[in-house]
Amino acid sequence: MKALIKEKPEQGLRLADVPEPSIGPGDVLIKVLRTGICGTDLHIRAWDGWAQQAIRTPLVVGHEFVGDVVAIGRDVVDVAVGDRVSGEGHLVCGKCRNCQAGRRHLCRATVGLGVGRDGAFAEYVALPSANVWVHRVPVDLDIAAIFDPFGNAVHTALSFPLVGEDVLITGAGPIGLMAAAVARHAGARHVAITDVSEERLELARKIGVSLALDAKDATIADGQRELGLREGFDVGLEMSGRPEAMRDMIANMTHGGRIAMLGLPAQEFAVDWARVVTSMLTVKGIYGREMFETWYAMSVLLEGGLDLAPVITGRYGYRDFEAAFTDAASGKGGKVILDWTA
Template identity: 55%
Template sequence: MRALVKPHAGPGLELRDVPEPVPGRGEVKIRVLRAGLCGTDLHIERWDDWAASVLRPPLVVGHEFYGEIVELGEGVPTGDRCGLEVGQRVSVEGHVICGTCRNCRAGRQHMCAHTSNLGVDRDGGFADYVVVPHTNVWGQSDSIDPELGALFDPLGNAVHTALSFPLAGEDVLITGAGPIGVMAAAIARHAGARHVVVSDVSATRLELARGAGADVVVDVRKGRIVDAQRELGMVEGFDVALEMSGSADAVTELIENCTHGAKVALLGLPPEPFAIDWSTVITRMITIKGVYGREMYDTWYKATSMLMTSHQLRDRVRSVITHRVPAEQWEDAFTAVRSGEVGKVIMDWS
């Protein structure tokens, strides 16, 4: 089968012919139909310090994908209630948990301290076939097509972050208009936010955010978030802020524009430590929450339910896709993502 492989330590990837995986006990074999590129994949392809510290090549990369079940390993539950079956269309949770640590046993699986990641710690989904634990498989309805199904990993990040706090009637600031930030704008609008403002340094991505439901977008190379407040007639600052960029400057400006008692969810990973004005955080009584991945599996239920009940939300989420390429043209896909002037890039493995 075809697979996009990190063959050895160092820069680069190779599309290779490798043996098809065989599902073991409790595992499911999936034929991959669509896959999405993520910033993590760029780190792996470039072989930066982070990739060198965690990867053990050779490894099939990729963790955002949608496909069809083609084989069930021994012990996989089947049947009408919570079962899986051959031919079923599915998305996949990319974090494989231990199941035995305190958080796992308490139902906080997304906080598992021993998580193994598809495409990082074990073979991933940039391939014709992939094998995963059946507990990581999320069955999709017919209303979720392959492209939407391939977005569920980053969409889950957006849903988890955006719904960390109540949004109905609130003024929401999103710093960072990458694909997750754009989808978070769509979620905030769907959840009933009063105003949604998105900031970034890319005019292309800000237009995607506007199309996804943002009232005002701010190119911070040219303007300031406080100007957006004035434009909207706001007088006290944002009630909820979602940080998606990992930029120190973005976090600083975000805090400056929060109202007293504001709630902040941080998803963007900074490249290095930076200082925060804790005096402002304390005196304004701001709540800060770190967000990683998706809540298993509450986030998946929410994402699926919202998409199934709203054509408009499906269209807004889908609008983040700007490039679609065959798997054989994976290098073009990586070049597009590396430019920073795209939304989501989807590879077709069918």
């Protein structure tokens, strides 16, 4: 089968012929239809410091996908051949304290699809049936392909109640944009988002945010004044991993405000912890999705009319992966999709 692989410990990816994956008694084999390009995939392609530490070559990359089940192991009972599915890319041990307590998203032994084992940028991918989400309600293929990052957005956005609240999102990348759409749909009063890309801010305006603020030209305090907020933002969603964004967010939260932090910083940075304490702020780290409560919430949100179409800005056949990755790495658009049927 054709697959995108990180063949050697160097920059770049290669489209190559590799063996079709085999499945065990509890696994399913999925014919991949569409995949989404994630920031993780960009790191692997660039072969940066993180990738050099995390990746062992050769490796089939990719973890955002939708496809059809074509074979199941003998012990699989809840997934059938012909089911349309997406995959939870965090494979957990099932034996640690958190797994046994039903908190699988907190497993300390998590292995990432397309990071710690062969992934989904291929014509076929194998997964344990416990990591498969069956789409019981019809969903657009492009949207189904990005259920993994959509889950990150939903997990972050719904960490705290949003109805009637003023929400600040720092970082208008694809997940920040999806989180903005979720916050609007969930009943936030104001949704403000910051970024340094005018193209991404324009996407945020299409989604319907109250304010899209260019962080090169204005501060969050400026945004507060423009929205007429007197006491600060109630909920903050930090999506950028940028030190200055986190610091500015903390400085503009109301007393008792709550921050969910998904953006992953490149290195340690200082935070005004005195302000966190004296303003009685809550800061919660987010990694991945709750299995599978977040997935249920995603499906319900889409059934309820949540529109993610503006977030997808690039579509390519898998053979044009170089152009697709260049588009995704530009920092100017939303999600980029690879079509594995083209």
